[in-house]
Amino acid sequence: ETGVxxxxxxLVMGMTNKKSLKCEQHLGHNAMYWYKQxxxxxxxxxxxxxxxxxxxxxxxxxxxxxxxxxxxHLFLHLHTLQPEDSALYLCASSQGLVLVRELFFGExxxxxxx
Amino acid sequence: xxxxxxxxxxxxxxxxxxxxxxxxxxxxxxDYFPWYxxxxxxxxxxxxxxxxxxxxxxxxxxxxxxxxxxxxxxxxIMDSQxxxxxxxxxxxxxxxxxxxxxxTVTVRA
Numbered sequence: 001e002t003g004v005x006x007x008x009x010x011l012v013m014g015m016t017n018k019k020s021l022k023c024e025q026h027l028g029h030n031a032m033y034w035y036k037q038x039x040x041x042x043x044x045x046x047x048x049x050x051x052x053x054x055x056x057x058x059x060x061x062x063x064x065x066x067x068x069x070x071x072x073h074l075f076l077h078l079h080t081l082q083p084e085d086s087a088l089y090l091c092a093s094s095q096g097l098v099l100v101r102e103l104f105f106g107e108x109x110x111x112x113x114x
Numbered sequence: 115x116x117x118x119x120x121x122x123x124x125x126x127x128x129x130x131x132x133x134x135x136x137x138x139x140x141x142x143x144x145d146y147f148p149w150y151x152x153x154x155x156x157x158x159x160x161x162x163x164x165x166x167x168x169x170x171x172x173x174x175x176x177x178x179x180x181x182x183x184x185x186x187x188x189x190x191i192m193d194s195q196x197x198x199x200x201x202x203x204x205x206x207x208x209x210x211x212x213x214x215x216x217x218t219v220t221v222r223a
Contacts, residue, residue, distance in 0.1 A: 004157070040123060042116060043158075043203065043213040090157050100210050101146055105157030 003027045006091050006106035013081065014114050021076040021109045023091030029104070031097045032074040034066060037088040037108070049074060050097045081113045117141055118206050120214025128222050133191035135217045137204035140185060144206035149178065149189050150213075152201045161202070162189075194221045 004025045013019050025032060034046040048056035049068040063085075065077040074091055088110050092103040120137045127133045137147075148163035164171045164178040164187065171178045175198075177190040191198055199221045204214040 040215065042118075042215045048210075092157070098209060099146075100207055101163070102148070102160050103158075103211060105159065107155065107157050 004106035012112045018079040023074040025093040029093035031094045033092040035090040117212035118214040124218040126220045135189045138186045143208040146207040150203040
């Protein structure tokens with residue numbers, strides 16, 4: 001079983017739909033992240049959680065709503081998205097937030113907004 | 115503001131050739147410089163990393179060269195193989211990681 005598991009791997013949704021992305025980490029880490037990966041752009045940090053508390057929110061539109069019920073699970077709730085939100089959404093975890101040296105990524109959820 | 119600038123955006127190399135990817139940064143508080151490798155359909159994974167007190171680090175066919183005074187570092191892939199075809203991200207960390215835009219490497223057989 002991989003360290004960080006994301007579901008679904010692929011998602012197609014209309015602009016009026018509501019869907020959620022799920023991430024689970026099996027590494028015993030305390031910090032979890034959502035990144036957006038668009039073609040030819042740097043990885044874009046969206047949210048950071050440490051011990052279920054949101055510690056960073058990088059000016060992400062409110063149509064993206066994160067939820068971290070415990071240190072192993074992270075969700076990204078999606079509603080009324082725009083076509084430009086189509087991207088690969090990556091979840092990652094790290095041991096902690098102080099002096100982050102390595103992020104462990106999931107395989108991503110490929111989102112297409114029609 | 116992009117904290118780590120990476121080039122080229124893509125490169126094609128023949129099997130057995132050398133792939134070179136360059137990164138530059140401005141923040142002198144960065145003290146850890148990893149490279150991530152991402153295969154299609156997969157998430158990025160740590161490949162190799164260097165600290166600024168070292169000028170070079172080699173792991174197998176992968177070498178990081180680091181120039182502290184120029185605030186630049188690079189990844190060299192020696193004897194490139196088709197299995198090395200992937201996207202490579204440089205990154206820099208002070209207390210959190212900042213990523214470059216990525217370089218797609220294609221190794222032709």
